[in-house]
Amino acid sequence: MDGVESVLSVAISRLEALLGERHLVLDPEGYLYDETPKPVRPEACRNVVVVKPGTTEEVSQIMKIASDLNIPVFVRGGGTGLSGGAIPTRPGIVISMERMNRxxxxxxxxxxxxxxxxxxxxxxxxxxxxxxxxxxxxxxxxxxxxxxxxxxxxxxxxxxxxxxxxxxxxxxxxxxxxxxxxxxxxxxxxxxxxxxxxxxxxxxxxxxxxxxxxxxxxxxxEPGATYTLVIPFESAENAIRAVPEILKSGIVPLAIEYMDIEAIRAGEAVTGKKWPHGGGNAHLMVIVDGVDEDELIQKSEVIERISRDYGALDVLVGIGRREQRDILEIRSLIYEGLKDETIEVLDVSVPPATIAEFVERCQKEAERIGVKVLHFGHAGDGNVHQQVLKSGMDESEWKEKYMKFKEFAFSVARELGGVITGEHGIGEVKKEDMFKTISQKELELMRAIKRVFDPNGILNPGKVL
Ligand SMILES: Cc1cc2nc3c(=O)[nH]c(=O)nc-3n(C[C@H](O)[C@H](O)[C@H](O)COP(=O)(O)OP(=O)(O)OC[C@H]3O[C@@H](n4cnc5c(N)ncnc54)[C@H](O)[C@@H]3O)c2cc1C
Structure with a gap:
């Protein structure tokens, strides 16, 4: 047994005494990944014990054991993260929160x-x-x-x-x-x-x-009733350019989501449901809420007028609960439908008024480099996602093209006053990118804060900083 293994085995007996055998998992396979496109994990990452505390006091005791033995701890929630935040990067303890579900x-x-x-x-x-x-x-x-x-x-x-x-x-x-x-x-x-x-x-x-x-x-x-508008456009430019106009109109929709038609097809395939309109290359999905039908109709009419000014091919209004739920489900599962082919999903955040420029410049660059990038997501708050796909390339080719595209997207984001991630976070996968984009002073402050909370650096090492 090497040093790490013997410390872990001491930890395991103390954890077993605390939680009982049934709340320990020694085969961690289901806890080694989240929803981030799967990176190759070093073998050492498998050398972890998973524990499932049922109370705050047990979490506290686990941390005392880890602190005592100076063992890394990784906390796992639902494992749906997209930046590798929950995955163990070295031997240690994974705390799965699944039993604390009251x-x-x-x-x-x-x-x-x-x-x-x-x-x-x-x-x-x-x-x-x-x-x-x-x-x-x-x-x-x-x-x-x-x-x-x-x-x-x-x-x-x-x-x-x-x-x-x-x-x-x-x-x-x-x-x-x-x-x-x-x-x-x-x-x-x-x-x-x-x-x-x-x-x-x-x-x-x-x-x-x-x-x-x-x-x-x-x-x-409760916000009241909602309508979900599906608006197809011939081109991405027109669809995206309509977004700042909708935001300026005085109506604040719940959501304005942009989707390339191929992204919609991926959502349809995984849900088995049909998107309400098959035409156009780029779609907006806009959700509005209102206290009564008059308000919903009035808001929908304003959005329809703006969309048609920007060349909308049609404006379909989903009224029924089920119909709206199906539309949202197709949108929500786009990522799932493309996952196997995905290199990375970027979630740059830019000022909302610049989202059209951001998407247009990135689409042109992706074409120039020869890498397939599908755009979809939160256009209304400047956070359109970019799913970069392997599309049949061999590993060395996709890696080179992906890196070029990522550098470009991040540099345009910075130029427009944006940041490299709006909601997926830095986790493990965007650390190097963050180091390049924030100031030394910010980094220093972040590191100092980390030291105050976690002087021995045992909590989620290798993430964010
Ligand atoms: C199909 C799909 C769609 C998504 N859409 C969105 C979206 O629209 N917007 C968005 O923001 N995200 C989205 N996500 C990403 C993801 O769902 C969110 O990041 C979510 O917040 C992660 O929660 P989780 O419980 O799964 O956390 P995990 O993935 O388990 O962990 C995420 C991070 O939180 C830490 N953590 C978890 N629980 C705790 C805890 N109790 N205490 C301390 N640290 C903890 C982990 O260590 C890790 O660093 C999507 C993911 C998928 C797969």
Whole structure:
């Protein structure tokens, strides 16, 4: 047994005494990846023990053991992340939050939900939807993501245009520090200026500062009914150019999503459902909400007028709940449909008014380089995703072309005042890119913050920094 293995075996006996054998997994295969296109993992990454705590106190005890033995710890939520945040990068302990899945309370007086971090998005939505008039708007595409994962990823999703991202909904957190101490940040409060805002430092920290065990979220009154408009255009330019005009019109849609027709086909294939319009090369999906039919019709008419000014081939309005759910499902599963062919999905974020320029320049460059890139996603908040595909190239060719395209996309983003990731995060896969794009001082501050929370660097090493 080498040094690492013998320390791990000591850890395993202490963890077994704490949790019992049935909450330890010694064959970690199902915990080595997330939804990021699969990187080749060094064999050492398999040398991990997976533990499934059921309480905050157990999480705290696990961290005390890890701290004591100086063993790396990786926290895993739903494993739906797209930047390799949850995957173990060296021998150590994987904490899977799946058993901490209790909804503690839906507080309809304060309009808040209290839940453990391992509750899935679907579970939360089911509980909230049972209370008439309440809703939880953030909706990243994969509902098996956990609330803890959504918080530390500061997840966005299609409805962010109107309702913002996770950060706008987190008011309280229970966290466990790498040393095992338990802390409560914020609470059932809307306003809080008590010193530095540690709660919002944790939001978006990708499991590198602490473990989130409980979350208090704001809920809002149900937005009312929705219509989903599907608008095909002949060209990407026209579709994307209509977006800033819709945003300027005074209407704030829940979502404005852009999709290349090939991306839609991938979503259709994986869902077995049919997109309402087969024509055009580029589509917008716009969701509007309103208190009554008059408001919905009025908003739809404004969007139709703008879209037709930009050459829309048609404007289809989905009214029924089921019809709208099917459209959203096709959109949400585009990534899934293309996954096997995917090199990487980039999620550059640029000022919303520059999204047309960003997409047009990237499409031209992809053609020039000879790499296939499908564009789809959150056009309304300047965060269109770029799925870069292998499309039959051999590894050396796709690697070279992908690197060229990525460099180009990141440099255009910087030129337009954007950043390299809007919602998927840095994780493991974009560290080098981040180092190139942020200032030395920012990096220094980030490293100093990491040291304060995690002096021995045991929590999610190899991620973000
Ligand atoms: C089909 C599809 C569509 C998607 N659409 C969107 C989208 O529209 N918008 C968007 O923002 N994202 C989207 N995502 C990405 C993903 O769903 C989000 O990043 C989500 O927030 C990840 O949550 P998770 O529970 O799966 O976290 P994981 O993947 O398990 O982990 C993500 C990170 O969080 C850390 N972590 C997890 N739980 C905890 C915890 N309790 N405490 C501390 N750290 C923790 C992990 O260590 C890791 O660094 C999509 C993914 C897929 C597969």
């Amino acid at each position: 909804i503690v309370e839906i507080d309809d007086k304060n309009l808040m939900a209290v839940c453990e971090a391992g509750v899935t998005l679907r579970q939360l939505l089911d509980s909230v939807e049972k209370i008439p008039g309440l809703s939880f708007p953030p909706h990243p595409g994969d509902e098996s993501a956990q609330i803890g994962g959504l918080v530390v990823s500061n997840a966005g999703g299609a409805r962010a245009v109107k309702y913002g991202v996770m950060r706008n909904y987190v008011v309280g957190l229970e966290i466990v520090l790498p040393t095992g101490e338990i802390l409560n940040l914020g609470g059932k409060i809307i306003k809080n200026t008590t010193g530095y805002d540690l709660l919002h430092l944790v939001v978006g920290s990708q499991g590198t500062l602490c473990i989130v065990t409980k979350v208090i979220l704001r809920l809002i009154p």
